[in-house]
Amino acid sequence: MSEMECVMEIPEDxxxxxxxxxxxxxxxxxxxxxxxxxxxxxxxxRALLNSKADLDKVAIVSxxxxxxxxxxxxxxxxxxxxxxxxxPFATGLKLANPELQVVVYSGDGDLFAxxxxxxxxxxxxxxxxxxxxxxxxxxxxxxxxxxxxxPGHATTSTAPYGVFEPAFNLVSLAEAAGASYVAxxxxxxxxxxxxxxxxxxxxxxxxxxxxxxxxxxLYQRRNxxxxxxxxxxxxxxxxxxxxxxxxxxxALTKDGEIVVGKFVDRxxxxxxxxxxxxxxxxLGERYAEPEMACExxxxxxxx
Amino acid sequence: MAKxxxxxxxxxxxxxxxxxxxxxxxxxxxxxAFNSKGxxxxxxxxxxxxxxxxxxxMYCPDFAIFGARYAR
Ligand SMILES: Cc1ncc(C[n+]2csc(CCOP(=O)(O)OP(=O)(O)O)c2C)c(N)n1
Ligand code: SF4
Ligand code: SF4
Ligand code: SF4
Ligand SMILES: [Mg+2]
Numbered sequence: 001m002s003e004m005e006c007v008m009e010i011p012e013d014x015x016x017x018x019x020x021x022x023x024x025x026x027x028x029x030x031x032x033x034x035x036x037x038x039x040x041x042x043x044x045x046r047a048l049l050n051s052k053a054d055l056d057k058v059a060i061v062s063x064x065x066x067x068x069x070x071x072x073x074x075x076x077x078x079x080x081x082x083x084x085x086x087x088p089f090a091t092g093l094k095l096a097n098p099e100l101q102v103v104v105y106s107g108d109g110d111l112f113a114x115x116x117x118x119x120x121x122x123x124x125x126x127x128x129x130x131x132x133x134x135x136x137x138x139x140x141x142x143x144x145x146x147x148x149x150x151p152g153h154a155t156t157s158t159a160p161y162g163v164f165e166p167a168f169n170l171v172s173l174a175e176a177a178g179a180s181y182v183a184x185x186x187x188x189x190x191x192x193x194x195x196x197x198x199x200x201x202x203x204x205x206x207x208x209x210x211x212x213x214x215x216x217x218l219y220q221r222r223n224x225x226x227x228x229x230x231x232x233x234x235x236x237x238x239x240x241x242x243x244x245x246x247x248x249x250x251a252l253t254k255d256g257e258i259v260v261g262k263f264v265d266r267x268x269x270x271x272x273x274x275x276x277x278x279x280x281x282x283l284g285e286r287y288a289e290p291e292m293a294c295e296x297x298x299x300x301x302x303x
Numbered sequence: 304m305a306k307x308x309x310x311x312x313x314x315x316x317x318x319x320x321x322x323x324x325x326x327x328x329x330x331x332x333x334x335x336a337f338n339s340k341g342x343x344x345x346x347x348x349x350x351x352x353x354x355x356x357x358x359x360x361m362y363c364p365d366f367a368i369f370g371a372r373y374a375r
Binding site for chain 2 (some may be wrong): 014028031039041190227229233
């Protein structure tokens with residue numbers, strides 16, 4: 001079969017709008033057939049395009065996992081950190097160069113198991129980070145072990161008789177810890193997800209978007225929930241859009257209703273503002289704005 | 304004539320059928336042919352119905368398809 005096959009007339013200069021944002025030399029990617037991670041990347045690219053973000057001022061940080069590969073595929077400044085440490089790395093990046101829009105793109109296991117403490121404290125401090133969590137309810141990359149997000153009764157490679165531990169409700173956790181923006185979508189909701197991602201590019205403070213996404217290989221299959229397409233159809237059928245719903249009522253279950261929407265959008269001073277006002281208060285006229293010169297290789301930062 | 308077109312990079316497709324399922328005007332169907340990795344890529348079965356909305360492109364996890372409107 002030919003490279004680009006179509007019975008239609010395709011203009012010579014036609015191109016997939018996602019490609020300029022990807023390291024195409026690394027395609028095809030490692031994600032399985034019907035995995036939802038690539039779909040979230042499409043939404044992210046649309047958000048970058050629509051928000052007209054300056055790509056030289058955007059950085060993507062991932063932890064380890066299938067989702068963590070996003071940092072490696074994004075054609076912009078990105079860093080693939082160690083497992084669980086995307087948020088502390090991103091925090092350092094943001095503080096050293098506050099001009100950057102720092103995006104953390106990682107999995108549920110990475111952000112809420114090994115990295116859980118970093119998550120709640122970055123939210124508490126209202127660190128100006130945009131955290132996108134692809135929640136496939138499992139540790140996918142390592143073989144389908146239970147995660148703190150695996151819903152009760154689901155079977156995993158470490159819970160062959162079913163998970164009995166209660167799971168985290170990520171949107172409620174984020175709100176309670178202090179996040180400025182909290183939303184949840186699924187990979188079925190591509191337009192809404194892209195819009196939410198665009199919104200957080202304009203929002204200051206700690207922003208969190210949870211995206212429910214199929215892992216047909218390790219979650220759906222083991223739970224006899226079909227393939228990626230089956231998961232997408234379930235998302236479509238079971239989702240209810242309820243903007244502003246109390247997050248405590250939005251816990252996810254194995255096969256029940258999925259409440260999606262924007263739950264929190266509030267303004268609190270972010271970490272750098274708090275730091276600055278503390279410095280001004282304590283030092284008065286002796287306080288000087290730190291010099292940030294991160295354009296060149298030499299970084300001067302006299303904070 | 305169709306308002307839009309859809310382009311498929313057959314060799315990058317993994318046959319998930321997201322594009323087929325969520326194309327609002329049912330332009331696509333999975334082909335019975337295989338690509339070299341053994342997946343069934345989509346075929347354009349109703350080209351005149353394509354609006355170029357690029358929803359197929361938004362859904363495709365493998366960046367293997369996109370739609371666009373013809374410039375007029
Ligand atoms: C310190 C450390 N502990 C454990 C691992 C093994 N490990 C790699 S990815 C992963 C879990 C990934 O789960 P998640 O973040 O949900 O990503 P997914 O693969 O599901 O997208 C684990 C436990 C590791 N790489 N480093
Ligand atoms: S193992 Fe699951 S999450 Fe990882 S690429 Fe495959 S489907 Fe996606
Ligand atoms: S561009 Fe829109 S109408 Fe055309 S095939 Fe894709 S989803 Fe269908
Ligand atoms: S969505 Fe992409 S990978 Fe899936 S069948 Fe369509 S073209 Fe192939
Ligand atoms: Mg996971």
